[in-house]
Amino acid sequence: MVDLSRRKVLISGGALGALGALGAVAPTQARAAAAAWTWPASGSVAGSGAGADPAWVWDAEADPVVASLFDRGLVPQVNELLWNWTRNDQPLPAGLPADLRDFIEHARQLPSWADRAKLETAAQFNKARGLYLNLLNGVGGGMLSTAIPKEARSVYYSAGGANMEDRVAKTSILGFAVGALNAYRPDGNCIVNAVKTRLTHAGVRHLLPQSPNWSGPVPITQEDILVTWHTLPTYAMRKMLEWKVPMSAADSTAYLHVWQVTAHLLGVRDEYIPATWDSANSQSDLVLPPNMGPTPEGVELTDILLGQLAEQTSPGGVGRPLVNALARFLVSEQVADWDQIPHEPLWEGTIKTVWPVLVKVREGLIPLPLVPSIAWTIDEALRQYVLFFLTKGQETKIVIPTGNRPS
Ligand code: HEM
Incomplete structure (x- = not known):
């Protein structure tokens, strides 16, 4: 966990009041206070877990490193150094701070459960179903994310909120990286862009609480990431089934797999990443409704x-x-x-x-x-x-x- 006790988070916020005033449906904190996290870790890729409520877990590895980059005034220099780090197999540039280098070297490793054959099948599936997937992830996912109060407010009050063209452009980089034929091959760029996104999210966690416009707990918890994740593959799969898009069991499993690996690279703990579509659907039904509403x-x-x-x-x-x-x-x-x-x-x-x-x-x-x-x-x-x-x-x-x- 980052240096945030639950008490400190609660004090910093008035989050319930703020979200309530915006007319959002019962926010995450209500669930955290009222009921325990019930999704079973036995349904995750890890197969077991401590059962900690992801509404109160952030990114214990990335957050301290990025916060320290801010403290040392190194963020612009790091961005410059990482600008040309683009390929999955590319060594990191010289000159990065040692703690950041160590973090990235660890974060860029595929999980032990990653299956190269499934990733290849997924790449073919992404190509064949590109039109549906781009439409669902780009436009559909976009419309869903603006109906997630915590995400909408995070995006609005972060730097990207003032320049949505740029924000859309940057977000689509990862979308296309996941869908590319060489996504997870050595010459692809999905690992790089997922790790960069993980660093960006850690940056947002550091910066947003300093905004006069921000109230509430530190954003982008593990639960928040899961919520958004379900607006991508889980939603897309449901829609494709609804539209009667024919697909084999191997394609469906592979498509889930590429997103499981991506969740891992974005810093989601394995104990929260659904192992099957059934467990994904049940987690989606658990986390989406209380986290959606108008703002x-x-x-x-x-x-x-x-x-x-x-x-x-x-x-x-x-x-x-x-x-x-x-x-x-x-x-x-x-x-x-x-x-x-x-x-x-x-x-x-x-x-x-x-x-x-x-x-x-x-x-x-x-x-x-x-x-x-x-x-x-x-x-x-x-x-x-x-x-x-x-x-x-x-x-x-x-x-x-x-x-x-x-x-
Ligand atoms: C940045 C993807 C979850 C808020 C980004 C970027 C990508 C991305 C690719 C980099 C582009 C940019 O800098 O604009 C994802 C994916 C997620 C996820 C794939 C889940 C699977 C979330 C959640 C929140 C969030 C849950 C908030 C609750 C933000 C914000 C930025 C960002 C505020 C930075 C905006 C800026 O300052 O420009 N995300 N994100 N993201 N994300 Fe996420």
């Missing part, structure tokens, strides 16, 4: 994100209405309402009708002439979305933030 920050971030998408993707000039409808289509009514995504009855109806057709076309289950022409407008919008996220990610790199959003 003014989430509504504003949603509007910015959808505005950006509409700007980039206006096939046939339909622009924002189609973007709104697609976003609503990807998440539940409740989440869409929390995010205050405007209703677009015409487009919403159209998407519901043509989406199953488009999936069948992609899967080779029906011939092209049976596809209504409006479906291609939507298909084109999807391609534009994916392109948007793809190109964004090439413009920048993940670095440890050096400050919060200017107030």
